[in-house]
Amino acid sequence: MLSLRAVNQFYGESHILWNLDLELAPGECTCVLGAPGMGKTTLVNCITGYLPVQSGSMTWLEAGHPPQDLLTQPIEGRVALGMSYVAQDRRIFSQLSVEENLQIALLAARVRSRSIPGMIYELFPELYSLRHMRGGELSSDLQQQLALARALVTEPKLLILDEPTFGSGQRFINELSNIIRRLSRDFGLTILLVEQRLSFIRRVADRFCLLHRGRNVAQGNVALLDDKLVSSWIDP
Template sequence: MLSLRAVNQFYGTSHILWDLDLELTPGECTCIIGAPGMGKTTLVNCITGYLPVQSGSITWLEAGQPPRDLLTQPIEGRTALGISYVAQDRRMFCQLSVEANLQIARLATQASSRSIPGMVYELFPELYSLRHVRGAELSGELQQQLLLARALMTEPKLLILDEPTLGSGQRFISELGNTIRRMSRDFGLTILLVEQRLSFIRRVADRFCVLHRGRNVAQGNVALLDDKLLSSWIDP
């Protein structure tokens, strides 16, 4: 699905990502974990095109298709390929209704139909009853649901989530875990998750990657993500 090789990125003279390698497998959820300031969001922004890459390669791979150099694609080109991103901040059209927010996201696709994909309201049934309510009138957790639903409107192949549990209560986090598992296991979405909650990671992720000072220092099956490994790279 996505292959990163020897990716380097700088902010001015500060070297942020160091020869980073990462492989995302179709239909799996991979979690990026690390202490604050270790390069997690920078990595996401390099994949989505919001930040340039100094050197290295990011390759988009689909069965039956030739490899695509992602670094030659603008942000909108990456969306067209099948990459969708939910950032930490709640970027939405607050004065527009839930349904209008979803329809605007649909316009970013090349789909002939402007209808809302069935999986959206299937995964987020609460939004259907609130479809005529303005985004600003939703609770914080419902706004997060709307952002996730809006990301699905482009019918992505890769969904990137940057700390989706941030500021949420335990009930919502539990429901979000169920939703992410369904997206990857029932709908076949590949998911790249940036997250700090270990219990959540162990529940929803298939694989992990630990970033430390911009380097990929550990990765593998999530079953290997034990306290000893974490204490080696992340401050308690």
């Protein structure tokens, strides 16, 4: 689905990402983890187009279609290819209703259908019962549900989640883990997850990428993500 090769990125003279390689396979959930300030969100911003890449390549791979060079695509071009992003700060429209938040996502993505897919309210039944409530009146966990539902309403091929459990209660975290597993295993959605909770990662991810000072120091099947490896690079 997505292949990164030798990606480098700078903030001014500070070298943030160092020759980073990453492969996202169709239908798999890959987790990027690392201590704060190690380049995780920078990587996401490069993939989504919010930050430029200094050097390297990013290639969009989709069966039946020629490879696409992502570096030539603006943000809206990446969305059109099938990329969807949920930022840590959610970015919902607080004055609009739940349903209006979902409908505006359809308009922004310029999809042909103006109807909210049935799977949205199947995955988020609480949002259906609150569909006429303003986004700003929802609890923080429900706002996170809305942000995720809005990202899914266009039926993307790649879903990118930046620390979706941050500030959330255990009930929502449990629900979210079930949703992510369904999306990747039942719906075949490719997911890139930035996350810190190891128990959550081990439950939902197929593969991992461990960043340290902008370098990919370990990656592979999530079964290899043991406590010793994590403590070597993340724990003080």
